[in-house]
Each structure stands twice: as C-alpha cells, then as structure tokens.
Amino acid sequence: MTASPLAPSVVPGPSAAPNPLFELLLRLGDDRLVLGHRLSEWCGHAPILEEDIALANVALDLLGQATMFLRLAGEVEGQGRNEDALAYFREAVDFRNCQLVELPKGDFAFTIARQFLFDVYAVILLDALSSSKHGELAAIAAKALKEAKYHVRHSGEWVLKLGDGTEESHRRVQRALDDLWRFTGELFAADAIDRAMQEAGVGPDLPALRAQWETLVRDVVDRATLTLPLQAPVLTMRGGRSGAHTEALGHLLAEMQIVARSHPGATW
Amino acid sequence: MASTVGNQQFAADQAATIAGDGQWPLWEVFTQSAQGAPHEHAGSLHAVDAEQALQNARDVYARRGGVISLWVVPSGAITASRAADSGPLFDPGADKAYRHPQFYKVPRGVRGV
Amino acid sequence: MTQTRTAPADDPAKVAAFEARIAAGESIEPNDWMPERYRRQLVRMMSQHAHSEIVGMLPEGNWITRAPSLRRKISLLAKVQDEAGHGLYIYCGTETLGVDRSELIQQLLDGTAKYSSIFNYPTLSWADIGVIGWFVDGAAIVNQTILAKASYGPYARAMIRVCKEENFHKRQGYEIVATLANGTPAQKAMVQDAVNRWWWPSLMMFGPSDTDSPNTAELIRWKVKRKTNDELRQRFVNLTVPQAVAVSLTLPDPELKYDAETDNWQFGAIDWTEFNQVIRGNGPCNRERLDARRKAHDDGAWVREAASAYAEKQRAKQAPEAA
Numbered sequence: 001m002t003a004s005p006l007a008p009s010v011v012p013g014p015s016a017a018p019n020p021l022f023e024l025l026l027r028l029g030d031d032r033l034v035l036g037h038r039l040s041e042w043c044g045h046a047p048i049l050e051e052d053i054a055l056a057n058v059a060l061d062l063l064g065q066a067t068m069f070l071r072l073a074g075e076v077e078g079q080g081r082n083e084d085a086l087a088y089f090r091e092a093v094d095f096r097n098c099q100l101v102e103l104p105k106g107d108f109a110f111t112i113a114r115q116f117l118f119d120v121y122a123v124i125l126l127d128a129l130s131s132s133k134h135g136e137l138a139a140i141a142a143k144a145l146k147e148a149k150y151h152v153r154h155s156g157e158w159v160l161k162l163g164d165g166t167e168e169s170h171r172r173v174q175r176a177l178d179d180l181w182r183f184t185g186e187l188f189a190a191d192a193i194d195r196a197m198q199e200a201g202v203g204p205d206l207p208a209l210r211a212q213w214e215t216l217v218r219d220v221v222d223r224a225t226l227t228l229p230l231q232a233p234v235l236t237m238r239g240g241r242s243g244a245h246t247e248a249l250g251h252l253l254a255e256m257q258i259v260a261r262s263h264p265g266a267t268w
Numbered sequence: 269m270a271s272t273v274g275n276q277q278f279a280a281d282q283a284a285t286i287a288g289d290g291q292w293p294l295w296e297v298f299t300q301s302a303q304g305a306p307h308e309h310a311g312s313l314h315a316v317d318a319e320q321a322l323q324n325a326r327d328v329y330a331r332r333g334g335v336i337s338l339w340v341v342p343s344g345a346i347t348a349s350r351a352a353d354s355g356p357l358f359d360p361g362a363d364k365a366y367r368h369p370q371f372y373k374v375p376r377g378v379r380g381v
Numbered sequence: 382m383t384q385t386r387t388a389p390a391d392d393p394a395k396v397a398a399f400e401a402r403i404a405a406g407e408s409i410e411p412n413d414w415m416p417e418r419y420r421r422q423l424v425r426m427m428s429q430h431a432h433s434e435i436v437g438m439l440p441e442g443n444w445i446t447r448a449p450s451l452r453r454k455i456s457l458l459a460k461v462q463d464e465a466g467h468g469l470y471i472y473c474g475t476e477t478l479g480v481d482r483s484e485l486i487q488q489l490l491d492g493t494a495k496y497s498s499i500f501n502y503p504t505l506s507w508a509d510i511g512v513i514g515w516f517v518d519g520a521a522i523v524n525q526t527i528l529a530k531a532s533y534g535p536y537a538r539a540m541i542r543v544c545k546e547e548n549f550h551k552r553q554g555y556e557i558v559a560t561l562a563n564g565t566p567a568q569k570a571m572v573q574d575a576v577n578r579w580w581w582p583s584l585m586m587f588g589p590s591d592t593d594s595p596n597t598a599e600l601i602r603w604k605v606k607r608k609t610n611d612e613l614r615q616r617f618v619n620l621t622v623p624q625a626v627a628v629s630l631t632l633p634d635p636e637l638k639y640d641a642e643t644d645n646w647q648f649g650a651i652d653w654t655e656f657n658q659v660i661r662g663n664g665p666c667n668r669e670r671l672d673a674r675r676k677a678h679d680d681g682a683w684v685r686e687a688a689s690a691y692a693e694k695q696r697a698k699q700a701p702e703a704a
Contacts, residue, residue, distance in 0.1 A: 047681025
C-alpha cells in the first residue's frame with residue numbers, strides 16, 4: 001500500500017480505446033472482489049460454526065485472487081493505480097464484474113447456488129487461463145485454479161445436500177437456481193475485448209466454454225434432484241462487463257468504499 | 269472437478285448418526301504435518317457425513333497450512349481405555365526391562381549391536 | 382443452570398486422590414474421575430469462553446465490509462474467522478465433559494449463559510478494529526497464555542492452539558493503531574477516540590476484583606485458573622502502557638502512574654457499576670448481539686436440518702450394500 005490511492009475526482013475514467021488486457025484483468029479481479037465481499041457478509045451469521053469458517057475461507061481465497069488480478073491490472077494500465085486505488089476509487093460504472101456476483105447474498109440456498117454456478121465457471125475459466133500466453137496472468141490463474149477446485153467441491157456438496165435434503169431446502173435452492181439462471185448467459189458472452197484477447201492467445205474462447213460448464217453443472221443439479229431450464233438463458237441480464245450493473249452494486253460499493261473515500265490520500 | 273462432487277462413499281458414514289436433537293455428529297480430526305510423520309489428534313468438529321467432516325477439518329484445522337493429510341473419525345467409533353483401568357493395562361508394561369536394549373550387556377568395543 | 386443445583390456429594394477418598402493428582406501437576410482427561418463441581422465449573426468457564434469468541438465475531442465483523450484496503454479487509458476477515466475457530470475448539474473441549482454444543486448454544490441464545498462483557502460495546506469507527514486487536518486480543522492473550530496450563534487437558538490443548546493462532550491478532554490490531562496514530566489529523570483523532578472508549582471496558586474483561594470473585598479460590602486450587610483476575614489485569618496494564626507511549630496515544634486514566642517499588646503501573650478505580658450493568662444485560666449492545674446470534678441460528682435451522690436429512694437418506698441407501 002505504498003502508492004496512496006488517488007482521490008476519485010482525479011481518477012481517469014475508461015479511455016476511449018480500452019486496453020483489452022487491462023479490461024480482462026479488471027473483469028477477473030472485480031468478479032472475485034465483489035463475490036468475496038458478498039461472501040464475507042456471512043461472517044458471524046452462517047447456519048453453523050463450521051460453515052462460518054468454510055465460507056470465510058472461500059471469501060479469503062477470492063479476495064486474495066482479486067488482489068493479484070487488480071494489482072496486475074494496475075501495472076498493465078501504467079497510470080500508477082494499485083489494487084486499492086482500483087477497488088476503492090472506481091465508480092460502479094467502471095466495475096467490470098458480471099452481474100451474477102453482485103446480487104445480494106440472499107438466503108443460504110441463494111448464496112450456495114450462486115457460488116456453485118460461479119465456482120464451476122471459475123474452474124473452467126482458470127484452467128483455460130493457466131495456459132495463457134501472458135505469463136503473469138497464467139501464473140495467477142494456475143494458483144487460483146487450485147483454490148477454485150476446492151470451492152466447487154464445497155459448494156457442490158451443499159447443492160446436493162440442499163437439493164436432496166428436506167422439502168424446504170429443495171424448494172429454496174430450486175428457487176435460487178431459477179432466479180440465477182438468467183445471469184449465467186453473461187459469463188460466456190464474448191465481446192470485442194474477449195475476442196481480441198483470444199486472438200492474442202491471452203484469453204479463452206469464452207462461448208466455447210459454456211458446454212463444459214453446463215455439463216458439470218447439470219451433473220450435480222440432476223443428482224441433487226433439482227432441475228434447470230433446458231435452454232441457455234436469453235441474454236437479458238448482461239452488461240456488467242461494460243459497466244452496466246444491477247442496482248445492488250452501487251449499494252455494495254457505497255459500503256465497501258466509505259472509509260477509504262472519506263479520507264482521500266490517507267494510508268491504512 | 270465438479271464430477272467428484274458427491275461421488276465418494278465412506279464406510280465411516282455408517283458410524284456417524286444424527287442425534288435426536290438434530291445435533292450433527294461429532295468427529296475427531298487427525299492431521300499429518302509432514303511426509304512420514306504420524307497423524308496426530310488436532311481436535312474435533314461437527315459434520316453430517318465423512319465428506320463434510322473432511323471439508324470442515326480442512327477449513328478448521330488446516331487453514332494455516334502445515335498439513336499434508338487428514339483423517340476424520342466419528343467420535344463414537346473410538347474406544348478409549350478408562351483411567352480406572354490404567355493400573356492393570358499399563359503398569360505391567362512399566363517393569364519389563366528386558367524389552368529395552370539397555371537390559372542386555374555387550375562386550376566392550378563391539379559396535380553395531 | 383449449573384450453579385443453581387447443588388453438586389451431589391463426591392466420595393471424599395476420590396476427591397482426595399483427585400486433588401493429589403492436581404497438586405502433582407497432572408493433567409485431567411475426559412475419562413478420568415473428577416468431582417462434579419470441578420466438571421460444572423469447567424463447563425461454566427469453558428462455555429462462557431466459547432460464547433465470548435462467537436459473540437466477539439459480531440463487533441469486528443461489523444467492519445469487514447468497510448475495511449479501507451484489501452490487505453486490511455483480508456486480515457480482518459481472517460481474524461474474525463479465527464474467532465469462529467476458537468469458539469469451535471473450546472466448544473469441542475466442553476463437549477468432552479458430556480454436554481452437547483447445541484445445548485450450550487441454546488443457553489447462550491436464551492440468555493442464561495454469560496459471555497465477555499466487552500462485546501456488548503459498539504464498534505463506531507475503523508479505529509475500533511485496531512484498538513480491539515490491541516486491547517481486547519492483548520487482554521485475551523494474557524488470559525489464555527495462563528489458561529494453556531489449566532489442569533483440564535482438553536481446555537489446555539485448545540488454549541495452546543488458540544494462543545498460537547492469536548499472535549497475529551494483536552499484531553494486526555497494533556499495526557492498524559500505529560498506522561492511524563502516524564496518519565492524518567482525522568485518523569489520529571479517530572484512534573485516540575477509540576482508545577478512550579475501549580480502555581476501561583478492556584480492563585473489566587479480566588472480571589471482578591479478587592475480593593468480589595467468588596469462584597477464584599476454588600478454581601486456583603484446582604489449577605483451572607493459575608492467576609487471579611487482578612494479577613492478570615495488572616500484567617495487561619504493565620504490557621500496554623509502554624505500547625501506548627510508543628505510538629503517542631494517551632490512556633484515559635489520570636491516575637495512571639509507574640510505581641518503582643512494585644514495578645507496576647498503578648491505575649485508577651474501575652467503575653464496577655457499569656460492569657455489573659453490562660453483565661446483567663444492560664450494556665449498549667447486549668440485545669443487538671443476542672438478537673444477531675438468534676437470527677443466525679434460526680435462519681440456519683432449515684440448513685442444518687437439510688444436511689441431516691440428506692445424510693440420513695444416503696446412509697439408508699448405503700446400508701443394504703454394507704450389510
């Protein structure tokens with residue numbers, strides 16, 4: 001935390017010709033920052049003590065990954081912004097996370113269903129990124145992949161337990177999946193940035209990853225006696241990757257950034 | 269990856285049953301700190317099945333690193349000796365000097381025995 | 382609950398043998414014979430300790446989502462997570478005495494069990510997080526280092542693990558305090574304000590003065606406690622005063638002065654009326670803390686039931702194959 005974060009008024013917005021690598025790193029970093037933040041909201045409020053510790057572990061992994069991706073993003077951008085400047089002094093429109101991760105934590109079924117959908121996505125994406133031509137990105141992805149493999153084991157077991165547990169748990173987790181499904185289209189929708197990164201051998205062919213993701217998700221969902229729509233979701237809920245978010249993100253950031261923004265230039 | 273989720277079955281699951289009050293069963297956790305080191309008792313935790321016990325053991329007792337292997341055992345599956353029996357069980361072992369190498373004499377100067 | 386019933390009379394010969402073991406410095410294990418009152422005192426003390434860890438997650442958890450840098454956010458989350466772990470270790474230690482964790486948690490939720498008075502104070506600024514790590518964890522370490530030598534094996538072992546893990550808690554707190562104390566005027570004011578609010582409640586954490594602590598003599602004789610409340614409090618003050626001086630913060634006690642003869646920092650009178658009020662449920666946040674725990678417990682009921690139901694179904698499926 002050597003470089004002091006810049007005051008919001010002097011932070012440059014996204015430039016006219018965005019640097020695709022910077023954008024890709026923000027997407028990776030922001031997904032994990034926002035989801036890690038959401039999971040950390042459970043700390044002290046989980047259904048059982050063991051799960052308090054488990055959810056905090058996943059949150060810590062995600063926040064650690066966010067730190068690495070955002071630090072690299074700041075270096076790639078080359079404008080003196082470190083991971084804290086990026087996390088604490090950007091507006092919601094400058095965040096590049098998918099909408100899936102910013103939705104309020106909901107009940108435990110919602111948290112687990114969202115986590116499972118994301119964890120499977122993370123494993124597949126990080127696996128692809130670990131052979132990126134960008135060495136530092138590949139190294140972070142390889143480290144994060146090990147963590148993500150554990151995360152999916154944890155959330156997947158819970159999907160089974162809730163799906164095939166009691167009537168109430170089944171109903172709750174089914175409703176969560178129904179609510180969340182429309183947010184999964186965005187995960188695999190490639191835009192110009194993704195295509196540029198894919199051509200450069202840095203990023204994956206995102207749409208091509210969806211089939212594998214869906215196979216893995218459906219396998220667990222089926223065994224959990226739950227159901228998913230047969231069709232891929234219509235792309236209504238998207239825009240997070242270019243700064244169009246749900247109402248939830250503004251509130252999340254207002255809370256997350258309040259202390260840092262109240263004392264511009266301060267060291268913590 | 270996801271396909272390993274829920275596909276493992278453990279014999280221990282049969283030994284851990286859920287109490288009438290809904291309390292999750294208690295498990296004892298043993299951790300190994302290095303290759304070749306013994307598994308040592310680390311503590312206990314609650315879990316409904318062996319997979320969850322392993323996951324919880326990982327998060328509760330291995331989150332600081334320094335662990336390379338975990339055992340989880342339903343607490344009810346452990347049979348412990350009682351303190352009241354310690355006389356008959358352990359005292360007789362204490363005076364069997366012939367079980368220890370120092371009991372035997374070797375001629376001076378002989379090595380490797 | 383445990384104090385209201387009188388313990389059944391124990392066999393005097395067994396009590397004598399037990400006390401001889403304690404005097405010889407032996408460790409008492411779950412299967413060993415122990416006086417009923419020893420067992421009850423341990424259940425009371427250990428469960429209070431575990432409850433304190435769990436309730437203690439709330440005031441600090443209050444700032445996880447607002448921590449001002451990623452490094453601080455991660456350390457704070459890891460620290461509060463450790464508190465859940467410490468609660469878990471101590472509950473498990475208590476369970477070796479034949480009480481279920483669910484029973485102990487019920488006592489916390491229905492208000493019949495006590496927990497540390499300190500967690501009934503609010504966390505009002507980010508500086509509170511630093512000061513809690515410095516004072517509250519500092520006080521806890523003073524306490525727990527001694528408890529790691531307690532005569533009951535499972536308690537002592539839980540404390541050894543807790544002490545090892547807690548070393549980072551106090552340091553992260555003091556690092557925050559030192560950073561703020563060297564920061565902007567607003568940060569300095571923020572940390573001094575937090576020190577002013579947390580100092581006296583931290584001294585109260587060690588419990589009533591020895592003259593008003595009915596359990597102390599017995600607990601010391603049984604080596605559950607190894608030092609009195611006042612001895613531990615004095616040790617904490619002696620450790621903390623130079624740490625405050627080092628970062629130019631003032632402790633809010635005009636009577637604080639060094640006594641060369643005893644090598645102690647003498648401090649002013651503690652307001653025991655406030656302490657007793659907080660213990661009785663009239664502190665600033667008693668209701669909020671218990672309500673938050675009850676809500677988490679109630680909201681989690683269907684989850685715990687679901688996991689149990691799932692495991693039972695799986696067992697039923699596997700059972701015929703195993704037979």
